[in-house]
Amino acid sequence: MSTFVEKQTEQKISRVPRRGMLLSYFWFGCLFALGVVIQVFLAGAGIFAAGNMWPIHTMFGSMLALFPIVLFILALVGRLPKFATWSSVILFVLVGIQSPLIAVPQQAHAPIVSALHPVNAMAIFALIVVVDVLIWKRVRATAE
Numbered sequence: 001m002s003t004f005v006e007k008q009t010e011q012k013i014s015r016v017p018r019r020g021m022l023l024s025y026f027w028f029g030c031l032f033a034l035g036v037v038i039q040v041f042l043a044g045a046g047i048f049a050a051g052n053m054w055p056i057h058t059m060f061g062s063m064l065a066l067f068p069i070v071l072f073i074l075a076l077v078g079r080l081p082k083f084a085t086w087s088s089v090i091l092f093v094l095v096g097i098q099s100p101l102i103a104v105p106q107q108a109h110a111p112i113v114s115a116l117h118p119v120n121a122m123a124i125f126a127l128i129v130v131v132d133v134l135i136w137k138r139v140r141a142t143a144e
Contacts, residue, residue: 037125038060039061068095069092072088101117
């Protein structure tokens with residue numbers, strides 16, 4: 001009988017997200033949010049100051065596309081709450097459509113649709129901030 005109780009307790013403990021994984025997800029999310037802010041700065045610099053910032057904006061954006069993948073892996077491996085996993089998937093989709101929001105409307109002769117590019121960036125930023133706040137609450141709860 002005691003082995004059954006021990007197994008049940010062990011299973012419950014293994015389902016609880018580890019604090020280290022929560023912190024890793026949180027800090028990686030913070031870096032991602034900071035990266036989005038840097039991207040907006042690079043876009044603004046490309047528009048208002050120096051057109052030579054566009055290649056940096058493009059290259060940095062490609063690098064940022066890896067962040068949702070890492071967040072997804074952290075959420076799965078760390079057994080984080082489902083909202084963290086699903087948010088990572090949504091972020092992956094939002095980041096994935098970011099470049100096509102510029103290229104496809106231009107090719108389809110509907111450049112006004114490209115205006116969704118910065119709107120999508122705002123959605124990406126808002127989502128990662130909300131998820132990070134929720135993850136931080138979990139981190140605080142595991143400390144108590």
